[in-house]
Amino acid sequence: MEFNEAKAQFIQTWGKLGSEWGINRTMAQVHAILLISPKPLCTEDIMEELNISRGNTNMNVRDLINWDLVSKKLVPGDRKEYFEAEKDIWEVARRIIKERKKREVEPVIKVLSQLKQIDGDSEISEIKEFTSMMEQLDRFVGKMDKSVNLLINENENKLFSLLFKLLK
Amino acid sequence: MEFNEAKAQFIQTWGKLGSEWGINRTMAQVHAILLISPKPLCTEDIMEELNISRGNTNMNVRDLINWDLVSKKLVPGDRKEYFEAEKDIWEVARRIIKERKKREVEPVIKVLSQLKQIDGDSEISEIKEFTSMMEQLDRFVGKMDKSVNLLINENENKLFSLLFKLLK
DNA sequence: TTAAACTTTCAATAATTATTGAAAGTTTAA
DNA sequence: TTAAACTTTCAATAATTATTGAAAGTTTAA
Numbered sequence: 001m002e003f004n005e006a007k008a009q010f011i012q013t014w015g016k017l018g019s020e021w022g023i024n025r026t027m028a029q030v031h032a033i034l035l036i037s038p039k040p041l042c043t044e045d046i047m048e049e050l051n052i053s054r055g056n057t058n059m060n061v062r063d064l065i066n067w068d069l070v071s072k073k074l075v076p077g078d079r080k081e082y083f084e085a086e087k088d089i090w091e092v093a094r095r096i097i098k099e100r101k102k103r104e105v106e107p108v109i110k111v112l113s114q115l116k117q118i119d120g121d122s123e124i125s126e127i128k129e130f131t132s133m134m135e136q137l138d139r140f141v142g143k144m145d146k147s148v149n150l151l152i153n154e155n156e157n158k159l160f161s162l163l164f165k166l167l168k
Numbered sequence: 169m170e171f172n173e174a175k176a177q178f179i180q181t182w183g184k185l186g187s188e189w190g191i192n193r194t195m196a197q198v199h200a201i202l203l204i205s206p207k208p209l210c211t212e213d214i215m216e217e218l219n220i221s222r223g224n225t226n227m228n229v230r231d232l233i234n235w236d237l238v239s240k241k242l243v244p245g246d247r248k249e250y251f252e253a254e255k256d257i258w259e260v261a262r263r264i265i266k267e268r269k270k271r272e273v274e275p276v277i278k279v280l281s282q283l284k285q286i287d288g289d290s291e292i293s294e295i296k297e298f299t300s301m302m303e304q305l306d307r308f309v310g311k312m313d314k315s316v317n318l319l320i321n322e323n324e325n326k327l328f329s330l331l332f333k334l335l336k
Numbered sequence: 337t338t339a340a341a342c343t344t345t346c347a348a349t350a351a352t353t354a355t356t357g358a359a360a361g362t363t364t365a366a
Numbered sequence: 367t368t369a370a371a372c373t374t375t376c377a378a379t380a381a382t383t384a385t386t387g388a389a390a391g392t393t394t395a396a
Contacts, residue, residue: 003295006286010302013279020272022190024384038297043343053386058344079341079394087301089308104188111181118174127171129206133255134178140257192354211373221356226374247364247371337396344391354381361374366367 010036011050026052027060031069031085035092040073040082068095098152101145109145112138178204179218194220195228199237199253203260208241208250236263266320269313277313280306 001009011032018028033049034041041049046057061083064070069092073082086092115134120127169177179200186196201217202209209217214225229251232238237260241250254260283302288295 001282001286003286003288003298006283007298009279010283010298013276017272017276020190022188026384036294036298036301038293054343055345055387056385059385062344081343087304089301089304093308093312104185108181108185111177114169115174115178118169118171120171124171125206126204130171130175130178130204133204133257136255136257140261144261194354222373223357223375224355227355230374249373339396340394342391342393345389346386347388348386350383350385352381352383354379356377356379358377359375361372363372364370366369 007036024060024063026050026056027063030057030060031064034064034070034083034085035087037084040075040084042080042082044080046083067099094152097148101148101152105141105145105148109138109141112141175204192228192231194218194224195231198225198228199232202232202238202251202253203255205252208243208252210248210250212248214251235267262320265316269316269320273309273313273316277306277309280309 011029014032014035015025015029018031019025029050030046033046043054043057043061046052046061047054050057061070064085065072065083068086070083070085073084075082086095112134116131116138118127118131122128122131179197182200182203183193183197186199187193197218198214201214211222211225211229214220214229215222218225229238232251232253233240236254238251238253241252243250254263280302284299284306286295286299290296290299
C-alpha cells in the first residue's frame with residue numbers, strides 16, 4: 001500500500017471509530033492527522049488536509065486540547081499557533097478514559113447513589129425490582145470505577161504485566 | 169424520592185449515557201425500562217411508557233435482542249410477544265463489551281495490521297512517523313484485545329478479586 | 337497607537353440520524 | 367382457508383448534530 005492511501009485510510013478509520021463511540025468524527029480525524037504528523041501543524045495545514053473550514057478546525061482543535069490530547073506549540077518567529085498530539089498511545093488512552101469517566105460516568109454514579117434509596121412500600125414488586133437493580137448497578141459501577149482508577153494511575157508495563165498474569 | 173420520579177430519572181440517565189457512548193438514546197431507554205421491570209413487557213407497554221411509536225419500539229427491541237441484552241418471552245395463552253432483559257449486570261456488561269468489540273474494534277485491528285506495512289522510503293519523516301504510530305497502535309490494540317477477552321471470559325468474582333489484588 | 341495577522345464566535349444552513357405511521361407481511365385459531 | 371391479531375418494513379419527515387463563513391475579537395510588531 002502506498003503512503004497517501006494508507007494515510008487516508010487511517011484518518012477515515014480513526015474518524016469512524018470515534019463517531020461510533022460518540023466522539024465527533026472530525027475531531028477524531030484531526031486527532032488522526034496530528035498523531036501521524038512528524039511535526040506540529042497549524043490551522044491551515046489541518047484545513048487543507050481534511051477540507052474543512054477554519055471555524056470547524058478551530059473548534060475541534062480546542063476540543064482536543066480540552067481533552068488533553070493535543071497541545072499548542074509556539075514556533076519562534078511565527079505568529080501562528082501550531083498543534084501537536086501526545087504520541088504515547090498508552091498516555092492517549094489514559095487521558096481519554098480519564099476524561100470520559102469525569103464527563104460521563106461520574107454523573108451517573110452520583111445519580112445511582114441517590115436512586116438506591118427511594119420512598120415506597122418495599123413489598124410492591126416494581127419497587128423491589130427497581131431498588132435491587134439500582135443497588136446492583138451502584139455496586140458494579142463502583143467496582144468499575146476503582147478498576148479504571150487503577151488503569152489510569154498505573155504505568156503501561158505494570159498494568160499489562162499484571163493483566164497477563166491472569167492469562168497464565 | 170418517590171418511585172415514579174426515580175424511575176423517570178433512571179430512564180433518562182441511562183438514555184443519556186447511551187447516547188454519549190454512541191448508542192441510540194431510545195434503545196438505551198427501552199433497555200432501562202426492561203431492566204427495572206419485574207415482569208416481561210410487550211410492545212404496547214413500552215410504547216406507552218416511553219411515548220414512542222410502534223415501529224420505533226419494534227426496531228429498538230430487535231436491536232436489543234441482537235445485542236443479546238433482551239430476549240423474547242412467550243406467555244401461554246397470549247399471542248403477543250413479551251420481552252425481558254438480562255438482569256445480571258455483570259452479564260450485561262460482558263455482552264455489551266463483546267458486541268462492541270466485534271462490531272467496532274475488530275475491524276480497526278484488521279485495518280491497523282495492514283497499515284503497518286506500507287511501501288515507501290523509510291527515510292522520509294512522514295513515513296517513519298506513520299509506520300511507528302501504526303506499530304504502536306497495533307501493539308496497544310492487540311494487548312487491549314487480549315485483556316478484554318479475559319474480561320469477557322472470566323466470571324465476576326475471579327476478575328474483580330484479581331483486579332483488587334492490584335490495589336493492595 | 338495602529339493595522340496586519342491571526343483566533344474565536346455564532347447564526348444560518350447542511351448533513352446525519354432517529355422517528356413516525358401506514359401499508360405490507362406473518363402467524364394463529366377456528 | 368380466512369380473518370383477526372399481531373409484527374415488520376420503509377418512505378417521508380422530524381429532530382439532532384455538525385459545519386460554514388463572515389463578523390467580531392485578540393495579539394503582536396512597529
